[in-house]
Structure formats: C-alpha cells, structure tokens
Amino acid sequence: MTMNICVIGTGYVGLVSGTCFSDIGNNVTCVDLDERKIKMLEDGEIPIYEPGLKELVAKNVQAGRLSFTTDLAKGMKDAEVVFIAVGTPPKENGEADLTYIKSVANSIGEHLEKYVVVVTKSTVPVGTGKMIKDIIKSKSAVEFDVASNPEFLREGSAIYDTQNMDRAVIGVESKRAGDLLTKLHEPFNTEVVLTNIETAEMIKYASNAFLATKISFINEIANICEQVDADVTEVAKGMGLDPRIGEKFLQAGIGYGGSCFPKDTRAIIQIAEQANYDFKIVKSVEDVNNAQRLRLVDKLAKALGSLKGKHIGVFGLAFKPNTDDMRDAPSIDIIKEIRNQGATVLAYDPVASENAKTMIDQLQVSEDLYGTVKDADAVLILTEWDEVKGLDLTKVKEMMRGHVIVDGRNVFDLDTVKQLGFYYDSIGRRVVNNN
Known part of the structure; x- marks a missing residue:
C-alpha cells in the first residue's frame, strides 16, 4: 500500500526517516523553511553527513518518490500522514524548547484541508502530543488525529537502523490512526509497540x-x-x-x-x-x-x-x-x-x-x-x-x-x-x- 507522506524538517531525523519511507515505496515530500537546505537537496547535496544517505536520496528522487519544498501547503496537499521532525533544542535549564513544534503545529492547522494523522517524530516531553492537538484544533475544524512515533536512530548507522528497526513505538488516540501507522511500518518487518501518546513520548526519554x-x-x-x-x-x-x-x-x-x-x-x-x-x-x-x-x-x-x-x-x-x-x-x-x-x-x-x-x-x-x-x-x-x-x-x-x-x-x-x-x-x- 503506497502512502502519501509529508515530513516537516530536513534535519537528521526528518531527512533519514523521509528517505527511508520513500525507499519502501511511499511518496514523500520533505518540507523545510530553510531555502538553502532545500536548494542543496534539490541539487543532490546532503546538508548532514550520514553514510549512504546521499545515494539513497538520489535513488528515490530519481524514482519520483521523494521531493523537497519550502511550501507546506504543497507538502500537505495529498498527505495521509504528516510527520513533525523539527528540532527541540535544550533551554538553559535543560527543558526541551518547543518553539519550533508550536510553530509547525500552527502551520499545520492553517493548511489542514482533509483528515491526516499528525505524527511527532521529534523528541518531545510527555504531554506535547496533547499540546499539538490543542493548537491544531484552535486553527481548524477539519478532523485529524495526533500520534507519537519516536525515532531510535544511531548517527552513523541511521539508514540500517531504520530499515532494520528493532521496534516501532506508536502512540495513538484512535484505532484509525493506529491502523494507518501500523500499515506504514509493515514493510520494515518490525515489532510494533502500540500504546497511548504519553507512553510513547516517555519510552523515548526512558x-x-x-x-x-x-x-x-x-x-x-x-x-x-x-x-x-x-x-x-x-x-x-x-x-x-x-x-x-x-x-x-x-x-x-x-x-x-x-x-x-x-x-x-x-x-x-x-x-x-x-x-x-x-x-x-x-x-x-x-x-x-x-x-x-x-x-x-x-x-x-x-x-x-x-x-x-x-x-x-x-x-x-x-x-x-x-x-x-x-x-x-x-x-x-x-x-x-x-x-x-x-x-x-x-x-x-x-x-x-x-x-x-x-x-x-x-x-x-x-x-x-x-x-x-x-x-x-x-x-x-x-x-x-x-x-x-x-x-x-x-x-x-x-x-x-x-x-x-x-x-x-x-x-x-x-x-x-x-x-x-x-x-x-x-x-x-x-x-x-x-x-
């Protein structure tokens, strides 16, 4: 089953995840506000160092399954799943800074036209999923679900870790979202840990x-x-x-x-x-x-x-x-x-x-x-x-x-x-x- 996926953020997590999702046959659009990064990616250059990533990106771009844009509306147009993969840098006290998460949630709400599952891939504190849901609901009356799908990639072997993941942690509120994300991960032949959003968020930190x-x-x-x-x-x-x-x-x-x-x-x-x-x-x-x-x-x-x-x-x-x-x-x-x-x-x-x-x-x-x-x-x-x-x-x-x-x-x-x-x-x- 081919899905249309939008990945917001072309940093380490977003770019690797989006590329690997395209490599199993999905249509993936990676979105980033940084025009320089998008231009690099469109020119076949990779803004991060990760063995094998440049070749895998080129393969899936050439196959027409992977594309890059600064236009969120374009990225979300046909998407069934929207992944949030933006940075959550630490504040001075160690607390995660959710500025980018909040900004993206606002933008998603402004561009929401049909049902999607909005999935947090970034590492976020427990309760962030609920916050994202509240922000999107304040911007749109369109039906949607939120979910948490934390990443467990090791830098230097991220492609292998994605293609051979030892588990996929999926936190959801609805059966509809759980079924869709479980189906998305089937080609990876991995054990799916299906739980609520708060538990999924905690699993990453723990x-x-x-x-x-x-x-x-x-x-x-x-x-x-x-x-x-x-x-x-x-x-x-x-x-x-x-x-x-x-x-x-x-x-x-x-x-x-x-x-x-x-x-x-x-x-x-x-x-x-x-x-x-x-x-x-x-x-x-x-x-x-x-x-x-x-x-x-x-x-x-x-x-x-x-x-x-x-x-x-x-x-x-x-x-x-x-x-x-x-x-x-x-x-x-x-x-x-x-x-x-x-x-x-x-x-x-x-x-x-x-x-x-x-x-x-x-x-x-x-x-x-x-x-x-x-x-x-x-x-x-x-x-x-x-x-x-x-x-x-x-x-x-x-x-x-x-x-x-x-x-x-x-x-x-x-x-x-x-x-x-x-x-x-x-x-x-x-x-x-x-x-």
Whole structure:
C-alpha cells in the first residue's frame, strides 16, 4: 500500500526517516523553511553527513518518490500522514524548547484541508502530543488525529537502523490512526509497540536515559579498575555475556555526547522535576559523564608533568565515528582545557573538522593523518575512526617528538604499544610506562 507522506524538517531525523519511507515505496515530500537546505537537496547535496544517505536520496528522487519544498501547503496537499521532525533544542535549564513544534503545529492547522494523522517524530516531553492537538484544533475544524512515533536512530548507522528497526513505538488516540501507522511500518518487518501518546513520548526519554546510564556506569567501573589493577575491557566482556545485561554500551571511554543523550538526560530530569520527582540516578549519570572527559586531561598532564608549552596531536573531534556531529562532543571540553593549561593542539577528523571550528575557537586542524603527530609531545585519541584504529604506530613514533599516547577509546593493544616503546594510558586498563 503506497502512502502519501509529508515530513516537516530536513534535519537528521526528518531527512533519514523521509528517505527511508520513500525507499519502501511511499511518496514523500520533505518540507523545510530553510531555502538553502532545500536548494542543496534539490541539487543532490546532503546538508548532514550520514553514510549512504546521499545515494539513497538520489535513488528515490530519481524514482519520483521523494521531493523537497519550502511550501507546506504543497507538502500537505495529498498527505495521509504528516510527520513533525523539527528540532527541540535544550533551554538553559535543560527543558526541551518547543518553539519550533508550536510553530509547525500552527502551520499545520492553517493548511489542514482533509483528515491526516499528525505524527511527532521529534523528541518531545510527555504531554506535547496533547499540546499539538490543542493548537491544531484552535486553527481548524477539519478532523485529524495526533500520534507519537519516536525515532531510535544511531548517527552513523541511521539508514540500517531504520530499515532494520528493532521496534516501532506508536502512540495513538484512535484505532484509525493506529491502523494507518501500523500499515506504514509493515514493510520494515518490525515489532510494533502500540500504546497511548504519553507512553510513547516517555519510552523515548526512558530508553536514552537508560543507555546513558550504562555508559556512565561502565566508566565508573573503569575508574575503579585503574586503581585495583583490573582491566575494564575484560570486565565489560564478562558482564556483557549475561543476557540480562548485554554487551552494548559497555565500552568504557570519555563519555557520551551528540544530539540525543545529553539533551534527553537533561530533559527527563526536567520532566521529573515538573512531576515533583527527584530523578537522582540520571543526575548522577550526568555528573559522571561531565567529569569523565576531563579525566583524560589529567592523564595527559600526569604523563607530561605539565601541559605548559607542550604540543598535542588529537585524533578525532566528532562525538563518535561516522558522523560530523559536534553537538556536546567531549573533544570540545577536552581541547579547551588542554589549551587553558598552556598546550597547543593540532587536531584531525576525517569529516568533522569544519563543524569543530565553529565550536572551538581558533582550532588548528590537520588534513593529513600522520601530519597531525609531527613533533607532538603527546597524542590524544578522542574518536575511534577506522583511520585511527589502523594507524601505523611505528610511523607515529618516528614522527613524534615525545612518546606519550593517551587513549580515550581503548583503541590499541597494551602489549603492542609496550613493544613499540610508548607511554600509553587508556581507560580502565593498566598504564604502559616505558620511561
């Protein structure tokens, strides 16, 4: 069954979701007020970095199933489902800013001509669906339904995650809306979790808060391991084999970043406070995460004695591999603190350098992988890109002035770096000291 779908917002969620919906045979119009982005998309350019997305967009545009416009009336004209996929950035207190959501809801109401299901794909606080319904009703007497269908995409593997989704959470008020959205997701051959809107909204926040908790937990374990001569990688392996725990999100490192976990943990704390509940666990998760990234600076200062006058080569700027996303990336705080302590930094990232320059003042970047470490007193690993994992460490050693590697992602084998004569400090493992 082919559906006509309108997706409002061509950011990460909207563009990936809209493209994947078109790829299963639907007619999708993506709408955005940003004329520059729409022009880019019409010209075959992609405003975000996501592996495979450019090719998938081109395929479905060529097939006539995917189009882009700034005209909401045009996008909604024949639509049966309208997805809202605009940003909900955090306010200073951590609460989600619903300015764009409210604006879109007003516009939908003004252009509503026939029954549609209006679906929130953006991550929004519990109760937002009701708010959207009230706004649209204030603008139009036409029948419609609202629903919640939160996304669970991982940057860097978003297309795979959509085409092989482990569940589709659908929050609805009516059987009509539930049947339509269930039918839309049938080609993905996934388990549909059909619930009310408020529950669907909470599932998104609860999922991300739990995953963030796993990350902070294993980082706490790593910090203990360093004090008792245990190896966190082996601890995580032993834990992960327990099916009640699972191996995912048990990789010790410098903490989480990106567009979801930091924003969503802050937001669920605010949701709890508005419900007169003190969410102590997630508050601690945030505290651990914020402190974890700066432990790497302490490791660096310990290895070098002082950072003043030192030159540091940094591998990785994005918060994770296969994305250019710098939102809440640990590298921002780490590099700023290194420079505050008097060191200079030259950084390499295969795709995020330009975005990083907008987040870190006067950032010096290298376009040459090995040139990054030339005459460096120490090397810092912040993102485990394939290029970084595949480094020729012998060549790195030859080009460096010093011999210190501080690894925030546990990329290298301890015996290997020992044989090559490095001082190597990673996360939750013993320090290799060849001094």
